[in-house]
Amino acid sequence: MSTDSGAAPEIPKTCKAGVVVNEGPDFHLKVEDVPVPSPGPNDILIKLNATGICYSDIHYMLNDLPIPKMSFFNVRSPGHEGAGTVVQLGSNVTNWKLGDRAGIKPAYDACLNCELCWTGKETYCPDSPQIGLQFPGSYQQYVLSPARYTQRIPDGVDDFTAGPIMCSGSTVYCSLKESGLKPGDWAVFPGAGGGVGHMGVQIAKAMGMRVVGVDGGADKEKLCKELGCEAFVDFTKVDDVAEEVVAICDGKGAHGVFVTATSASAYASAPMMCRISGKVMCIGLPPSGTAMAGADPLLFVGKNLHVIGTKVGSMYDTMKALEFAARGQLKPIYEVFPLAKMPEAVDKLKKGIVAGRLVVDFNS
Incomplete structure (x- = not known):
């Protein structure tokens, strides 16, 4: 050797x-x-x-x-x-x-x-x-x-930060990139307090998006707001999560819903959160056969919805996610x-x- x-x-x-x-x-x-x-x-x-x-x-x-x-x-x-x-x-x-x-x-x-x-x-x-x-x-x-x-791994990014970015940070950066959302657009994260979601909140905020977190419990709410969520919807307290999200997002709905949660309910409600031409970004992996990403075709036609699945990012995507960390804009x-x-x-x-x-x- x-x-x-x-x-x-x-x-x-x-x-x-x-x-x-x-x-x-x-x-x-x-x-x-x-x-x-x-x-x-x-x-x-x-x-x-x-x-x-x-x-x-x-x-x-x-x-x-x-x-x-x-x-x-x-x-x-x-x-x-x-x-x-x-x-x-x-x-x-x-x-x-x-x-x-x-x-x-x-x-x-x-x-x-x-x-x-x-x-x-x-x-x-x-x-x-x-x-x-x-x-x-x-x-x-x-x-x-x-x-x-x-x-x-670049200078200024310690191993405890870099490790999770190898998957979670890279994955959610890739999804944000492929969504095509622009600064000022509404980005909603079901599962915002989780391992992937909380990094998505930070990167979306750094990209200039308006971020809404969806998750359950006071601890998750505190975390999400500290990381940059403009609003938080607690699914344990709100009867109709999608309705609440739409109301927050100018009464029109989200430009993009980044489903980092793995539950069937998160995937079922995501299309309802979108505005016209909104995008459902599929990230979280539910157990096989337990969830569907979709809705009645009439909804997709009527709202010009897009459903896009993204895997972990490329080497370039991972590098870009690490750069957010090096600049202090992403702290797992x-x-x-x-x-x-x-x-x-x-x-x-x-x-x-x-x-x-x-x-x-x-x-x-």
Whole structure:
């Protein structure tokens, strides 16, 4: 392995990892020792300092999406929001140095040689596998990443901030970009107090949009207003959430509704929140078969509505989201768990009792 940037750090034989046990509806997570992988010629080995905990990880462990199981790929550790440093280089790697700061995103790689990759849609590339599903993910402290598709972390963005941005921040930035909303437009976020939603609130505010948060409880309301929501609708107190949103948005409705929640009710009410030519942006992933993004076609025709789905952002999108953080305009709200309590963090997210994001500190 190349070590031309100085003395190479000592690489252990094993490392700690959160691994899924009894994959499926009754899964649980445990922390155990796993082998540290060795990089191939075009890979880098990253020692993670932090990983975010994303609900997509819960989906993978529950096995409630219409995709192959983690175990089909012999993967036991999910996770796709890692941040750390490069500790080993593959023999062909020349664009990274030991000690460089690096991030792990949901997309593990892409072919970089097709129309989708050339147009910034590489996360839709058929040769873009998912880390934490098809490859061991960021619940494992030492992870491999293709050198050509590893995200650089800029100065001024710490690992606990960068980790969640790798997925949540990138995802919601991409959706805001693809919505085409302009400064002064109304952007509504069902699930505004959650891991993706609270970052969307901040980025939309930084882009000059007027932001409305939809979520439940006083804690979520306080968080959303502190982060930039002009108004907040508490679905536990309001009988008709869509009607309330429309009234707030000039009595006409939202220009864009960014559904970061995963409930059927959030998707069902989103079209009703829109004004003429409004856009429903589908972000949150409900369990397969539990929700529909749509309404009576008469509503779509009568209001010229658009429904658009977006995945995690490209490398460029992730870079732009990180730039918001570097400028101080995006500050993920997170609760830190030590590595030994990773199972508790996963259980807390599984139960849906999280405001903001959960982040695991591998060094505590």
